[in-house]
Ligand code: FES
């Protein structure tokens with residue numbers, strides 16, 4: 001049994017402690033916004049937050065989250081209040097196929113929480129581990145800059 005918070009809700013999961021957080025949130029809790037890409041921490045599709053930091057949920061055992069807070073894409077906009085990144089994503093029409101996008105947004109959200117006005121270099125460093133097979137990188141970076149700018153001027 002592993003007890004943790006997922007998107008602010010307390011869960012006691014009857015799973016092996018070694019189960020990756022990815023499968024706990026998708027298969028046990030039923031939150032399918034977090035995606036499986038490579039399974040070896042190489043693509044970023046599975047990115048979630050653990051106590052506010054971006055992590056690769058495909059290689060992080062659920063035991064590492066015991067007593068802690070996991071946030072998935074479904075929990076990024078609590079009470080329906082749109083996250084500035086989500087608004088910017090829509091404004092810039094970022095996704096193509098969409099598969100990588102929840103991981104991209106979760107990495108970007110961790111970045112702008114820590115660094116509200118990131119430089120291009122900081123964006124590149126924070127996002128370099130998130131692969132997009134559709135090649136939407138320009139729009140991803142532009143949406144991050146837009147969200148940071150709009151947050152700073154809110
Ligand atoms: S599925 Fe986790 S990094 Fe690719």
Ligand code: FES
Nearest residue numbers: 097098132133134
């Ligand atoms: S939008 Fe298709 S992989 Fe990124």
